[in-house]
Amino acid sequence: MSDTSADSATARSAPGSGSTERAVAAVWRIESARIVGTLTRLVGDFGLAEDLAQEALLDALRQWPLEGVPRNPAAWLTAVAKRKAIDGWRRQERLDERMAAIAHDLEREQAESPEAPWDPDAVDDDVLRLIFISCHPVLSREAQVALTLRVVAGLSSEQIARAFLVPTATVQQRIVRAKKTLAAAHVPFEVPPREEHAARLGAILGVLYLIFNEGHSASSGSDWMRPELSDEAIRLARVLAALMPRERDVHSLVALMELTAARFPARVDAHGDPVLLADQDRGRWDRGRIARGRAALATADARGSGRGPYGLQAAIAECHAVAASVEETDWDRIVLLYEALGRIAPSPVVELNRAAAVSMATGPASALRIIDQLAASGALAGYHLLPATRAELLLRLGRDKEARSEFAVAAALAGNDRERALLEAKAAGR
Structure with a gap:
């Protein structure tokens, strides 16, 4: 099955039952990683496993409206996909030990628990293996992001394309190429050896961090934020934390994401325009996310060995989260955390x-010296937040004309439409 036809599985209408179609989509969103992970372990081919899962999904769209949604829809999809694997090997006259093992596995599962309750929160080692495959170092960062969102998060190519404002065909090509690269490199379906663990886990966290940040501040387009992307990153990070509970940096990243996302409800106004930190209504911040973020940071700290980059950033976000106002924020502590x-x-x-x-x-004078040194180094040439930050400092120093000039430079560099409009307004003195 091509990537294009696979995407259609989640979009194709089920006859006469919109509620059943929504149920299928919900199951796929939650369970796709576990289903594809299980199939990859059994058939030994990542691309084939996803195709089998998508074919089972099409069967669900045809059968569930007539027969009802099974008690354990994920198990139903997995069982159907396994049968399709067996049928495919039979057609190819490949009745070997692998097919026999899958058939035995399927019979055992049905005998032990044919109608076990569906637990959407359950995670297993196959999901962890799938995450490591999706973020394998043989893939480019763009391919890692696309594959993670497609296979682990269960998003369609159309959804990924909309989130990153690229053509759907581009996303599909990245995914197809990623699968071919993994196959050509004979990437095993396994968690890497312990000596590779830290480096490979760092790549996974980097992918999730990138996805979250694109949702936090969209790099381009008409929306300043794409919270649905950040929500997916948080969900995947929490899955990873459940799979790797002893890893400090995983809990630290969860903490950073939750504490940052807590401010999302106040970051845009009713028209979708940006609301900067100093102007946000802190009563709209999500206290539940703040509590979860602080708990995750405490869990990370309990693992020992001090805070890493994600932990320090989470601690900075915590300083903002617990402050009643900008003026009451512990800025001295934030400076120390940034220095660390x-x-x-x-x-x-x-x-x-x-x-x-x-x-x-x-005060702004000491900060301006740091900014000017950064500008002189050329390290952030073309980065719109450098002149934007310099402009804010100049405003506070009463150098309004220079500030407006810097805002104009920042506006010209900004890729996001909403952010550009805000900077242009400041450049005009509004």
Whole structure:
């Protein structure tokens, strides 16, 4: 099955039952990773496993409106896909040990629990293996993101394309190429050896961080935020935390995402325009997310060995989350946290953020010196937030004409329509 036809499985209408179609879509969104992971382990082919799962999904769209949704829809889909694998091998006269093993496995599962309750929160090692495959280092970062959202998160190519504002065909090509690359590289369906664990886990966390950040501040398009992307990143990070409960950095990333996403309800106004931190109604911040984020950070801290980059960023987000106002925020602590982050994960963006915190802790003049050094280095050339931050500092110093000029530079560099409009308004003195 091609990637195009596979996508159609979640979009094709079930005769006479919109509720059944929604049920199928919901099951796929929650369970696709486990289903595809289980099938990959059994058939030994990642691409074939996804095709089998999608064919089973089409069967569900045809049969469930007539027969009703089974008590364990994920098990139903997996069983149908296994039968399709057996039928395919029979047609190819490949009745070998693998087919016999799958048939035996299917019979055992049905004998033990033919109608077990469906537990959407259950996770297993096959999902973990699938995450490691989707973020394998032989793939480009763009392919890792597309494959993770498609296979692990259960999004269609159309949904991924809309989220990242690229043509659907581009996403489909990335996914198809990624599958071919994995097959050509003979990537095994397994969690990597322990000596590779840290590096490979870092790549996975980097992919989830990238997906979350694109939802937090869209790099282009007419919407400033794409919260549905951030929600997927949080969901996948929580799955990973359940699969790898001893990993400090996984819990730290969950904490960072939850604490940051807590501010989402107040980050845009009724028209979808950006609302900056100083102007946000903190009463609209999601207290449930704040509580979950702080709990995840505490879990990460309990693992020992100090805070890593995600933990330090989560601690900064926590400072904002617990403050009653901008004025009451512990800016001195935030500066210290950025200094620590700059030592273990130095980057010009970290330095830019430290400058913003310094401006709140000790005033705009000292922060401007940091910004000017960054500008002179050329490290953030073309990054719109550098002139935008410099403009804000100039405003606070009463240098309005220079500030408007910097806002105009920032507006010209901004890729997002909403953010550009905000910067243009500031450049015009509005």
